[in-house]
Amino acid sequence: MENISDSQLLSLLIPVIVAELVLMVTALVVLVRAERTRGPKYMWALIILLGNLLGSIAFFIFGRRSD
Amino acid sequence: MALLTVERLVKTFGDVRAVDGVGFQVDEGRCIALLGPNGAGKTTTIRMLTGLLRPTSGEIRMEGVAPGQDYRGWIGYLPQSPAFYGWMTGREYLIHAGRLCGLSAKEAARRSSELLERVGIGAAGKRRIAGYSGGMKQRLGLAQALIHRPKLLVLDEPVSALDPIGRREVMSLLGELKAETTVLFSTHVLHDAEELCDDVLIMRSGRIAVGGPLERIREQDRKPVLTLETEGDAGSRSWLEGWLRRLPDGIEASSRTASGVRLAARDLDAARSAVLRELAEADVRVAKLEIGQTTLEDLFMKAVGNP
Amino acid sequence: MRTWLVLFRKEWLELLRSYRLIWLPISFLVLGVSQPITAYFLPDILASSGGLPEDVVRSIPLPNASEVMAGSLQQFGTIGLLLLALSSMGAVSNERASGTAAMILVKPVSYLSFITAKWASILAISWLSFAAGYVASWYYTVTLFGSVGGPSVIAGLLYFGLWLSFVGTLALLFSSLLSSPAAAAFGSLALAALLQVAASSLPFEQPWNPGRLSQLAAGGLDAALSDGGSAWLTVAVTATAIAAALYLAARSLQGHSRS
Numbered sequence: 001m002e003n004i005s006d007s008q009l010l011s012l013l014i015p016v017i018v019a020e021l022v023l024m025v026t027a028l029v030v031l032v033r034a035e036r037t038r039g040p041k042y043m044w045a046l047i048i049l050l051g052n053l054l055g056s057i058a059f060f061i062f063g064r065r066s067d
Numbered sequence: 068m069a070l071l072t073v074e075r076l077v078k079t080f081g082d083v084r085a086v087d088g089v090g091f092q093v094d095e096g097r098c099i100a101l102l103g104p105n106g107a108g109k110t111t112t113i114r115m116l117t118g119l120l121r122p123t124s125g126e127i128r129m130e131g132v133a134p135g136q137d138y139r140g141w142i143g144y145l146p147q148s149p150a151f152y153g154w155m156t157g158r159e160y161l162i163h164a165g166r167l168c169g170l171s172a173k174e175a176a177r178r179s180s181e182l183l184e185r186v187g188i189g190a191a192g193k194r195r196i197a198g199y200s201g202g203m204k205q206r207l208g209l210a211q212a213l214i215h216r217p218k219l220l221v222l223d224e225p226v227s228a229l230d231p232i233g234r235r236e237v238m239s240l241l242g243e244l245k246a247e248t249t250v251l252f253s254t255h256v257l258h259d260a261e262e263l264c265d266d267v268l269i270m271r272s273g274r275i276a277v278g279g280p281l282e283r284i285r286e287q288d289r290k291p292v293l294t295l296e297t298e299g300d301a302g303s304r305s306w307l308e309g310w311l312r313r314l315p316d317g318i319e320a321s322s323r324t325a326s327g328v329r330l331a332a333r334d335l336d337a338a339r340s341a342v343l344r345e346l347a348e349a350d351v352r353v354a355k356l357e358i359g360q361t362t363l364e365d366l367f368m369k370a371v372g373n374p
Numbered sequence: 375m376r377t378w379l380v381l382f383r384k385e386w387l388e389l390l391r392s393y394r395l396i397w398l399p400i401s402f403l404v405l406g407v408s409q410p411i412t413a414y415f416l417p418d419i420l421a422s423s424g425g426l427p428e429d430v431v432r433s434i435p436l437p438n439a440s441e442v443m444a445g446s447l448q449q450f451g452t453i454g455l456l457l458l459a460l461s462s463m464g465a466v467s468n469e470r471a472s473g474t475a476a477m478i479l480v481k482p483v484s485y486l487s488f489i490t491a492k493w494a495s496i497l498a499i500s501w502l503s504f505a506a507g508y509v510a511s512w513y514y515t516v517t518l519f520g521s522v523g524g525p526s527v528i529a530g531l532l533y534f535g536l537w538l539s540f541v542g543t544l545a546l547l548f549s550s551l552l553s554s555p556a557a558a559a560f561g562s563l564a565l566a567a568l569l570q571v572a573a574s575s576l577p578f579e580q581p582w583n584p585g586r587l588s589q590l591a592a593g594g595l596d597a598a599l600s601d602g603g604s605a606w607l608t609v610a611v612t613a614t615a616i617a618a619a620l621y622l623a624a625r626s627l628q629g630h631s632r633s
Contacts, residue, residue, distance in 0.1 A: 012517060016407050023400045030393060035197065053404055060397045061460050117480045121628065140482040150473030152384075154391040166380040167481045211477070 020053050027056035036065045069130060070095040070219055070249050071116070076125035078111050085111045087273035088125075093219065095130070098245040100260035101253040103270035104371050109253040110147065112270070113223050116251075117144045129219075140168060143217030147224045149208030153197030157188060157207050160196060161214055168215035175214070182210040186240065202233035209240065220244065222252035226259060238262065257367050269370045276370040281363075288366050291335035292321070293342060296355035299326030306349045315341050321365050326354075331361060378487045381478075385495035394461055398499055401457055402450065402507030409446040410514040413437055439519040443527070444596040446511040447534055450504060451570075451588050455563065458503070458538060459545045462496045463559035466550035466623065479627065486624040489550070493620055496542040501535055508534075526594040533594070533605070536612055537587035541566045543616045550623040584612040 027048045031037065037044055044063050047055040071093040078086040086108045093099050101109045114120040116127060118139050129138040151160050158179050165175030183192040186206040191199065199207065205225070212220060225241065226234045241263055244250060254260055260267055261281070268278040277284060297303035307328065311320055317333040318341070332338035339358060346353055389395045412419075417434060437445070466489070469475035478488065508531055515522060544565055548558035569585030580586065586608050 008517075012514065013411070016404060016411070019400050019403050023397055023404075026393065026396055053401065057397060057401055057457065060393055061457075064392070119476055119480060137482055139480055142480065144480040146473060146476060148473065150477060152388070152474055154388065163380065163384055164477075164481065167377055167478065167483050169377075169482065 023056045024048055024052060027059050030064070031059065034064060037063050038065050039063070068095050069093065071130070071251075072126075072128045073112075073116070074126040074128075076112065076115060076127065077123045078108075078115060078120065079123045084273050086115070086122075089270075089273070089275055090125075091268055091275060091278055093249060093251055094266075095218075095249055097266055098250045098264040099252075099266040099268065100264040101251065101268050101270060102255070102257060102260045102367065103253075103276075104255055106272075107270040107371070108273040109255075109270055110223055113144075113221055113251075113253055117142060117221055140215065141218045143212035143215065143220045145205075145208045145212045145220075145222045145225060148228060149204055149211075151196045151199075151204065151207065154195060156193050156195055157199070157203075157210075158183060158192040160207065161192075161210055164211040165214040170215060178214055179210075182213055186210045187236070202229055202236075205229060205233065205237060206240075209237070209244075213244070216248075218249060220248050220250045220252075222250065224254060225252055227254065227256065257364055261363060269367060271371045277366065284366065285363055288361065290361045290365075291332045291338070292359055292361045292365060293318075293330040293332060293338060294327070294355065294357040294359065295330065295342065295353070296327035298352040298354050300352055303351050306351055310345060310349070318342075321361070322368055329365065331365065377483055378491055381483065381487055381491035382494055385491050386498070389495055389499055394499055395502075398457060398461060398503040399506040402454055402503040403510050404507075405449050405454055406446050406507030406509075406511030407514050409449055409511060410442050410518050413442050413445065414518045437519070439515050439522045440526075440596045442515045442519055443511060443522055443530065444592040446508070446515070447530065447588065447592050447595070450507060450534065451537070454504065454507070455538065455541055455566065458496075458500055458542055459559045459563050461499070462542060462545045463549055463562075464555035465492050465496065465546055466627075467553050467555055467558060470550075471553065475627070484624075485627045486620070488627065489546070489620055489624045493543060493546055496546060497539050500538045500542050504535055504538055505531065522595065529594040530591040533587050533591035536609065537584070537591065540584050540587065540612050540616060543619045547619040547623045550626045581607040582611045584608060584615060587612065 028045065031041060031044050031048065034041075044059050047063075048059050049055070051058065069092040073092070074090045076086055076089040077084065089108070089112055091099075101112065103109055111120065115122045118137075126134075128134060129141055132138040132141065155163070161179035161182060162172075162175045165178055166172065170178065180189075180192070183189045186209050188203050188206050188210075191203060196204070196207065205228070209222075209225070212222070222241075226237050229237060238259065241250065241252070245263065250264075252263075264281060266278070266280050267284060269276045277288075279287075297307060304326065307323075307326070311323070311328065314320065314330075315338075318330050318338050321329045321331045323329065330338070330342075335358065342356070345351075346356075413436070417436070420434070466475070469478075475488070479485065512522065512527055541562055544562035545558060548561040549555065552558050552561065566585070569583055570588060571585070573580055573583045573585035573589060581604060590605050590608065
């Protein structure tokens with residue numbers, strides 16, 4: 001295995017962080033625009049912000065109420 | 068000409084015969100009401116007509132469709148509480164429904180705009196259905212049932228979930244529609260049936276108790292009726308209680324309240340003098356005594372078996 | 375066919391409007407990338423946590439590229455599968471409970487079209503998400519650990535994609551048989567796990583068992599995981615099972631759709 005420089009490492013990590021951020025921002029936008037959610041909105045905001053990837057996923061699966 | 072013929076239709080759920088040998092015809096251009104109390108089997112019958120439920124036995128034939136062939140394209144159906152995809156807009160749903168019925172994209176879009184206006188939700192067409200009120204959903208439901216110009220419009224309790232204003236509006240809409248297509252609708256409200264339809268089928272515990280053209284039923288079963296209303300004081304009430312138990316021959320109670328009673332009579336004159344004599348003797352505080360003819364309501368109450 | 379396309383368009387639109395088309399691929403992407411990254415940094419993490427003596431940490435061998443890819447597949451097979459099952463568990467039962475299915479099925483629409491349109495959308499989102507995660511995992515593995523053979527990577531993609539499709543079909547079937555979405559998710563995952571455990575732990579060969587698919591995928595990448603059996607029967611049985619499940623799901627709509 002060849003060694004990798006710090007800048008290369010950074011360029012590998014950045015896409016992952018961007019993907020997670022995109023998901024989090026999407027979740028927050030959906031949360032704010034939703035008319036009804038399962039449970040209070042501030043609770044979901046906390047879950048999305050603190051639980052990053054898993055929090056956002058949990059919101060998409062369980063938090064939205066559509067009829 | 069019979070558009071739809073139903074013969075010996077039966078549906079059992081376990082031991083319960085929800086529909087027990089129902090047969091009738093729907094003639095083209097008529098408006099027909101399936102009338103009956105809740106639990107009489109109206110919804111089950113309708114769901115078999117629309118193909119949602121498979122009959123245990125019996126036959127449903129559509130004019131011009133070979134037996135066993137799919138006739139769903141000829142029917143437009145509005146269930147009791149129509150459900151939509153909340154994430155679609157009203158217009159998107161109508162286009163979706165239209166395309167499923169075989170309309171081209173262009174035709175579906177044209178029909179959708181037209182029907183949204185027609186049912187009075189033109190302005191809401193671009194909004195998500197999730198935000199619609201009950202009345203708006205009912206209208207959208209009517210629009211999606213009409214999208215493909217069905218030969219037969221089947222409506223299950225179309226107005227029973229609406230408030231008085233919504234009810235009025237949907238009823239007048241149905242009044243217009245029945246001029247254009249054949250309509251079959253169910254209701255437990257006699258008044259709605261009387262207002263709209265040409266024929267009635269009164270159902271009771273899975274069977275058709277009375278059926279036929281409204282006018283004929285009205286004529287056929289017309290009987291003299293006496294309506295007696297007392298002031299409702301203790302003396303009158305106990306007299307009423309006792310007298311009902313020893314009613315003279317030829318008079319029978321068709322419905323009663325705490326202070327009054329409706330009596331059906333075979334011979335009006337005999338009944339009238341019997342009642343007047345009785346009232347004078349017992350010194351009853353009469354509030355009202357009316358002599359008239361039975362209404363459809365009396366027939367309905369008798370047919371569905373309420374006292 | 376035209377009706378089917380209309381139904382499929384609706385399912386696709388629903389994927390988009392429910393944001394599944396965004397969150398599922400991103401989740402798989404992060405899932406696929408996390409395996410090579412954690413594997414690469416594991417020695418550093420262990421060293422900095424200070425729990426282990428340094429010479430022990432140094433003696434932990436770095437996995438090779440194929441092992442890392444196989445590890446990614448394992449992530450997709452557990453968490454990925456869970457996400458897919460959870461996102462499609464209500465596909466039919468929700469529509470039945472709310473009455474939207476009845477509104478569609480009174481139209482001249484075949485029950486099989488109704489089911490297969492949903493099925494196609496589940497497959498589309500599964501393959502899309504998995505491919506995104508798998509390709510990302512491949513890219514990171516090659517960058518951090520060195521190259522992996524192209525044919526075995528492609529074979530892994532196809533076998534594992536088929537496995538995900540199979541479990542997705544199970545979720546759809548259970549969703550049309552059971553009224554509770556949670557029961558449908560649990561049922562399909564439990565059956566999948568059962569088949570997988572049977573394939574790996576029972577002492578006799580099961581060339582027919584769809585549970586072998588994930589093993590076939592991983593075995594192509596990492597020979598240590600291979601059971602050496604042939605694949606064609608497994609693929610044929612899986613395809614037949616999928617067709618049978620679709621037929622059953624369509625049958626179950628008949629006469630049971632609640633208004």
